Each structure stands twice: as C-alpha cells, then as structure tokens.
Amino acid sequence: MKLLLSALATAVFCCLLGTAAAHGQAPAPPNPYDSARFSWRKPVPRARLRPLRPDRPGVTESPFTVDAGHFQLEMDGLRLLQEPGDGADAPAQRTWHLAYTTLKLGLSRRTDLQLELPVFAAQAQRPAGADWQDRTRGFGDLTLRLKHNFLGDDQQGPLALAAIGYLRLPTGTGALSDQRPEYGLLLPANVELNDVYNLEAQLEADLNYDPEAGRRYVRLVPSVALDRSFGPRLGLLLEGAFPWDTAQRRWQAQLNVAPTFNLGENLQFDIGTHLALNGRTEREYFAGFTLRR
Helix, strand or coil, rough: CCCHHHHHHHHHHHHHHHHHHHHHCCCCCCCCCCCCCCCCCCCHHHCCCCCCCCCCCCCCCCCCCCCCEEEEEEEEEEEEEEEEEEEECCHHHEEEEEEEEEEECCCCCEEEEEEEEEEEEEEEECCCCCCCCEEEEEEEEEEEEEEEEEECCCCCCCEEEEEEEEECCCCCCCHHHCCCEEEEEEEEEEEEECCEEEEEEEEEEEEEEEECCEEEEEEEEEEEEEEEEECCEEEEEEECCEECCCCCEEECEEEEEEEEEEEEEEEECCCCCEEEEECCCCCEEEEEEEEEE
8 A cells, every 4th residue: 555655646746747847947036126127117016125225324325226116315304514624724614404305216227316405504614713604504506316236236146336427516505506517426336244244335536616716626535334234223334435636635534433223124314423534624413314115
C-alpha cells in the first residue's frame, strides 16, 4: 500500500512539473517603478509606494525621486540664517524664512518636477557699531527644479545617483531678490552601508549674481553626510558642507546636525542647525516637515 501511494504521489508531482514546463513560469508581478506602466497621469498605487526619502533637512539632497503621479510637500516652517559679516565692508545679516515651500510632482519612474516658493522672508543688516537696519520683508525668488535619477531609483542596490538642475527667477521683493536669473546643478549620491547607516555625498555648482557688485560669480558646495536610523521613527543626520565661491575666494565650513521624526509612511518632521566652523560662515536654525500625497 505504501509503495502504491508513493508511486501515485510521484506521478502527480511529475504531472505538475510537466504542466509548469509546458506553460512556463507564472508572470512576475509588475514593477511599480516601470515608466511604461506609471506616470504623472497614472499614479503608482499607494500600497506600492517606496519609503519616504525627502531632500531635506540637510544640504546634501536625496538622489531618490517622488513616485510617479504623487505630490510631495517639503516646507521650512521656520528658518533663521545669520551671517556674521566682517565689521567693515560686509555688515552682519539676519534673514528669517517662514513657510519656505517646495512642491514636487513625480513625472515618471526616474524624474520629478519641483517648484520652490519662498512665501515670506524678512531680512535686516547691522553695520559695525550700529543697530539692525535696512529691513526688508516679502516674497523671495521662485525656483524651478528638475531631478532625474540615473542609478538605484528602485532602491534594489546600495548605490543611487541623480542630477538636479535648477533655474531661479528674480521674482522677489527688493533686497530679497538677486535681480537676475541664477542657474545650478547638483549631483547627489547615496550609499546604503547597512540597515542602520546611509552615507550621502553631493557636489553643487551654482552660477549666482551679486546685485551689489553687479556681476556673476561661481559657487561650489561639496558636502558629505551620515544618516543614522534609530528604528522606524527616529533618525539623525550629521553633515559637513564646505561652500566656496569666486567672490570671496575662500572656503567656508559648516557642521550640520538634524534629528528627524517619522510619524507615518508619508509624514516626517525635522529640526536642526548648521554650525559655523570658521569665520564669515552662515549659521542656520530650522524646523520643518515633509508630507507626501
């Protein structure tokens, strides 16, 4: 009886193998990042969205794009920038940003479109030995950005690379505007070291305009960051940024520290500071959030 049952089981198994061979393997599930399937008109299903990877809070931005057909809001609720000046030709400067907003739309598998809206800013200057003066309030310069990922946007490997090009338009109020269009290119990279640590790096090149000097200058900002996860809800970003431009012709150095708080798959809060490591380097303090729809 046992021999009969064994023979019958073997025959059934062979029949199943023969059927699978005749009809081929079952089709693989569709790739949620396939640009032929999803676009800004045909969104990726919400159940198949990738983990939230915003560009904020550091200088080093993310090489990952917004999923096709979805919106992402990244906002500085409040940001304070303080530039110490040198006491002579360059006065100290203080700028407050409220609701500095970046809107993003995923266009395809590897590309998203971004719009920066500096809703409100207040700026003041203080020459050496004087009080704060030359106060200006209003809207800042609007920026159009396009991000394209070249490697790793499916998050299936340890390395991801992208390019971000931008055009800044002189739409701001008075001293809050640079008065000429400005251009730039950012090259962010991300290396996933393990489940806890991510190493990030970026090179930024800007062609800016100095309205006081009436000329353009080149600004370079290399940066490197280490992102540490303390579980699904808490993270910490440690970053070094080193701006240099042809106007001042000297390097600046910042140490940036920013904890992040994930309140769900589509909402992240952050606070942080950019600490000056040498003279004439801006210090920043900020609090903001990211929301995906």
